[in-house]
Amino acid sequence: MVESQLESLAQSARERIGAAATAEELEAVRVEVLGRKGALAEISKGLGRLSPEDRARIGKLLNLAKNELEALLERRKQEFEEAALRAKLEAEWVDLTLPAPGPRPGVLHPLTQIQEELEDLFTSMGVVVLDGPEVETEYNNFDALNIPPDHPARDMQDTFWLTDGNCLRTHTSCVQVRGMAKLGPPLRMIAPGRVFRNEEVDPSHEHTFYQLEGMMVDRNVSIAHMLYFMKTLLRHIFGREVTVRLRPGYFPFVEPGFELDVQCLICDGQGCPVCKHSGWVELLPCGLVHPNVLRMGGIDPEEWSGFAFGLGLTRLVMMRYGIDDIRYLQSGDLRFLRQF
Amino acid sequence: MRFSYNWLKEMALGLATEPRDLMNLITLKTAECEGLHKVGQHFSQVVAAKVLQVEPLGSGRNRKTLIDAGPLGQHTVVCGAPNCRPGVITVWVPPGTRLEDQVIGVASIDGVSSAGMLASGRELGINRDHEGILEIEAEPGALIPGCQPDFVIEVDNKSLTHRPDLWGHHGMAREVAAILGLVLRDPVHLTQLPQGASPFRVSVEDSALCPRYSALVVENVQVRPSPLWLQYRLQAIGLNPINNVVDVTNYVMAELGQPMHAFDAEQLAGDTIFVRPARDGEPFDALNDESYRLTPAALVIADKQGAIALAGVIGGKHSAISQTTTKLVLESANFQAANIRRTSVRLKLRTDASQRFEKSQDPANTVRALARAVELLEIVSPGCRVCGGVADAAAERPLPPPIELPVDWLIRKLGREIAPEQARQILEALQFGVDQPSPRVLTVRVPSWRATKDISIKDDLVEEIGRMIGYDTITPTAPVVPTTPPYQDPRRSFLRRLRHLVAAQGFDEVYNYSFVSEELARRFELDPEKHVRVANPISVEQGLMRQSLIPGIWRNVVENSKHWDQFRLFEIGFAIHPRAGSLPEEIPHLTAAIYSRTGDTELLFEMKRLAECVLEGCELRPCPAHGYEHPARTAEVLWREQVVGRLFEFHPRWVETGRAVALDLNLATVESLGKREKRYQPVRRFPSSAFDLSVVVPRRTLVGDLEKVIRQLAGADLDRVTFLRQYEGPPLEEGLKSVSFRITVAAPDHTLSNDEVSAIRERMIRGMRAQGYELRV
Structure with a gap:
């Protein structure tokens, strides 16, 4: 129941x-x-x-x-x-394809990027990174680099002179002089920075551009050491093994002086418009430091020797990204800068 | 500098290397070659031909011409040259010949079939004459005497800066002979020079400026065009054939590197050549039809009346060789490089002569050049006679001491082994004198043409041996170096961190020029007179060194606002300020901008947020504005009690399409305030308490100031003050606002009791009222 x-x-x-x-x-x-x-x-x-x-x-x-x-x-x-x-x-459905508000991280200038990359490489190799002023004394820019007044080599670099007698540095090589004074031997240093040449601006010429100077001073530094250093540097820059050659080049602050060419990376040396059908691209001037330069830097050339080189950062950036107009780099044009 | 392959072949005996291969060898071992040009390739095909008949043709200049080319037969050619007349022997370009990049064919002109063409000197590349066809002396059908196909190797002048000897073919032939192991022939025969007294005297005032002046008088000269081979040779390397005398001086210069000049002896006053500084204001009419007023800084060659040449640069008009010249004074001199260079730079007059002299020419070459010139004059003006011997004013020049070259030192520099014998062979091939006082030491005597500037120390010899042995024979070797971590410049690290931080906040990095125009400086209220000034700017736009990055950033804002509705950008660069008695001060600045077409106050606070990201705890203090700043939206940035920059909105007249705010920080000041050492504080263990306070104040009272008052009054137990909100409107009176803060308090050693918290609150209220603030409690 x-x-x-x-x-x-x-x-x-x-x-x-x-x-x-x-x-x-x-x-x-x-x-x-x-x-x-x-x-x-x-x-x-x-x-x-x-x-x-x-x-x-x-x-x-x-x-x-x-x-x-x-x-x-x-x-x-x-x-x-x-x-x-x-x-x-x-x-609570949300359309996630809507754009997200707020700023994105900004882009560092391509020259900053390549400069930092090289600074990191050199620092990892135990090399000091130094700065020098953009306005230099005539002495540091020329005389101390074995280019006395009225030397025809002064023609190689059209110079901006200031009314106070100083000049805008025409190369980062003047930091060699400062580096020797600051560090003393032995030393390994690089100096990236802005340099100036009194040139009309067109797609391939600028009055303002960037270089990276490098210098090593030690006992018994040889051309063979310089070659090794350059090859290591270039392998890193290009991300592959590169074939290089040295040929005579005249720069008063080195003896012997060289132009270092790399085998054209576009055609592997077969000849193409980029290398003007020579198979080689001129990349960086270098050489063993002239004893006069060491002496003016307070270093005894009988005891010490060294090599130095100059790398065109602006040129490197243009090569890396295929930039065909140098003027973009200082244009401040975000349509250009945001691509990097 | 252009080098003729055929010319080199005359001195580098047995040269058979292909021109392109030779060019590569020169590039690798001596100097950079920029190009290889084919020259006169048509000289294997063009022949002499005699004009037999000339008939008018149509209404134009063209005429129908019958020519006889000897074994090549008779041909009809249409020719428009005024000097085309029966009996003339000229140059016939047969059909199929390539001339100036085009193939000459059989063409129908005015109804006549024209086989090939008759050519002018310019068309043939012999000289620059295009007035008519070239008239020559040769058998019809013969190739043009002395003119062969050639190649010209173009060498980059910059790579010859240190090599006075390579400004002539003989010097380059010496290199070629050394590279290829050939015998070098010297074109100079010094024995040809007559001995005896010269009818002219040479007086050199300062032998430092003119180490050597050699002159020779030649009479019975007949001025006329040079033989074709001589014209062709000069033309091929870019020199303009003028007449036989001038051409000989140019030929010798191109061969030996020694610039020469020929004066018309009849036009000289007196029988003495003076080498002296110009008198102040001395007039000088140059060969280039320019007139100059000289200063004593310039060196002149003068007769007793005045300047007849600007030493080492250019000859004078009055004494120039003319058609009627019969007697010459040949000058072959050596001048101090620096002085010539200064004069040439000052007068903006670069000549073939000055370009060579400024490289420090070899004084030994002056007499050699005279000998060679006399030999050539006898060819181009048969019957000319040398009068007396050479007038030679030469300063004593001590031989440079020999250079001791320890072979082991050389090996250390090269980074490869080399036998002393091999080093010796290389140097001897380059005509250095070499002794070997001990098995592993060489003593090297530098030849005069390398001793003026180029080679003086053993390091210079490393290059000679290195380039000849081949740099490709050196194996890259890792240097042995210490493994210490490198010194890091704190400023570099600081600027680098900053770049990344600012970019991470959405700012794109720009680079602007270091130059600014006077006008722009003035617009930004900077005094152009207090700027570092460029003495030789490219344009007035670039006359001053920038003292602020703001003008550049402003331009970036205006330019980019044409393409974007909103953006953020920044630059880290140097502001350059004059500093008495030393190099200008280069102060790093960070200058950033935010632009928005539609934005308003939030842009200012976004920028303030950036300032706080960079400078933790910085404050803004409103301040008077510049003309380019918004008068009510401008503040100084304070950090650690110091002004380190400004934050402002651009005045709307300056940015018309939207709003833009900027931040400008003096990074030198920021850096000097430095990082503070961090000390550990025990973590608070007792809970905190909070209460709110609302203050009624006039609406422009600064919240930042209120907060400071509150902080002061809160005392030791204050944990933090948080701004909550501000309010205007009813029930508040017009012009007042209420600002609310939350005050959080806590003690390190116990939990604050309600009474303690109230006491703090009461104390603060009393304190604020005592300072005249009204509180809403």
Whole structure:
């Protein structure tokens, strides 16, 4: 009797739980069936009137039904919560293809990038990075580099003179003089920086450009050492082994002086427009430091020797990115600068 | 400098290397070659031909000409040259000949089939004459005497700066002979020079400026065009044939590197040639039809009346060789390089002569050049006679001491082994004198043509041996060096960190020029007179060295605003300020700008954020504005109690399409304030408490100032002050605002009780009221 009542109650509760359309309906079912004054509570109140055997049996059935319905209710409740959350999240839909606001990291100038790359390379090789002023004395720019007044080599570099008698440095080589004074032998240094030549500007000429000077002074520095250093440098710059050659070049602050050519990387030396069909591209002037320069730097050339080289950073940037107009570099034009 | 292959071949005996290969060898061992040009290739095809008949043709200048080319037969050629007349022997260019990059063919001209053409001197590359066809003396059908196909190797002048000897073919032939192991022939025969007294005297005032002046008088000279071979040779290397006398002087210069000059002896006053400084204001009419007023800084050659030549640079007009000249004074002199260079730079007059003299020519060469010139004059003007001997004013020149070259030292410099014998052979091939006092030491005597400037120390000999042995024979070798970490310049590291930091905040880096115009400086309220000034600027736009990066950044803003609606950019560079008695001061600056077509105050605060990223804890203090700054949106940047820069919005008249704000920091000041040492503070262990305060103040009261007052009053337990908001409007009176702060307090050793917190709050309220502030409590 009680059993069938219980069963039909449970059955109807199951159906109502299954049919509940909202969390509220479900809660109503729970209160009606499982609440303190609910149907099951009613039944359990009547247990006292039963025989002990029936009481135990019915009590057990009652518990089973209660557990079953509670679990059912809980599952349904979670389903509703899930659905509600899903609906809420669905409503939070965002179009992620919309552009993101706020600034992006800016771009460092391509000359800064290449300069830092080379500074890091040299620093890793134990080389000091030095700066020199952009306005130099005539002495540091010329005389101390073995280019006395009225030397025809002064023609090789059209110079901006200042009304105070100083000049805008025509090369970073003047930092050699400062470096020797500052560091003393033995030394290994580079000096990147801005240099000036009094030239009309056109797509391939600038009055303002960037160089990197390098110098090593030690005991018994030889051409073979210089070659090794240059090859290491160039392998890093170009990311591959390069074939180089030295040929005589005249720069008063080195003796012997060289032009270092690299085998054309475009045609591998076969000849192409880039290398003017020679198979070689002139890349950097270098040489063993002239004893006069060492002496003017306070270093005894009988005891010490060295090599020096100059690398055109502007030229390197133009080669690396295929830039055909040098004027872009100082234009401040973001349409150009943002490409790097 | 252009070198004729045929000319070199006359002196480097047996030269058979292909011109292109020779060019590469010269590049690798001597000097940079810039190009190889074919010259006169048509001389293997063009022949002499006699004009037989000339008939008029149509209404133009063209005439139908029948020519006889000897074994090559008779041909009809149309020719328009005025001097084309029967009996003339000229040059016929047969069909199929390539002339000046085009192939001459059979063409129909005015209805006549013209086989090839008759050519002018210019068309043949013999001289610059294009008035008519070339008239020659030769058998019809014969090749043009003395003119062969040739190649010209062009060498970069810059790479000859230190080599006076390579400004003539003989010097280059010496190199070629040494490179290829050939015998070098000397074109000079000194024995040809007559001995005896000269009819002219030479008086040199300062032998330092003119170490040697040699002159020779030649009479019975007939001035006329040079033989074709001589004209062709000069033309091929870019010298203009003029007449036989001038051509000989130029030929000798191109061969021996020694500039020469010929005076018309009849035009000289007196029989003495003076070499002296010009008198102040001395007039001089030069061969180039220019007139100069000289100063004593210039050296002149003078007769007793005045200057007849500007020493080492250019000859005078009055004494120049003319058609009627019959008697010459040949000058072959040596001048101090620096003086010639100064004169030539000052007068902006670069000549073939000055270009050579400024490289320090060899004084021994003057007499050699005279000997060679006499020999050539006898060919180009048969019957000329030399009068007397050479007038030679030569300063005593001590021989340079021999250079001691230890072979082991040489090996250390080269970085490869070399046998003393091999080093010796190389030097001897270059005509150095070599002794070997001990097995591993050479004593080297430098030949006069290398001794003027080029070679004086043993390092110079490293180059001679290195280039000849071949730099490609040196194996790259790692130097042995200490492995100490290199010194790092703190300023460099600082600037580098800064670049990255600013870029990370969205700023693109630009580089601007170091130059600024006077006008732009003035617009930015900078005094042009206080700028470092360029003495020889390219243009007025670039007359001053920039004292501020702001003008450049402003330009960047204006230019880029044409292409972008918003952007951020910055530059780190040097502002250059004059400094009495030393080099200008170069002060690094960071100058940044934010531009937006539509933005407003948020741009200022974005920029302030950048300032705070760079300078932690910096403050802004509103200040009077410059004309280019927004009068109500300009502030100084303070950091560690010092002004380190400015932050401002550009005045709207300066940036018309939108708004732009700028930050300019003096990085030298920033750097000097330095990094502070960091000390550990124990982490706060007891909870903090917070309360809010709202102050009612006039609307332009600075929040920054209020915050300072609050900080002062809060006392030792203050943890932090946070600005919450400011409010204007009802119920506040017009012109007032309410500013709210949250004050957080805590003690290091216990949790503050409510009473303690209230006490602090009360104390602050009392303190503020005492200072006249109204609080909303």
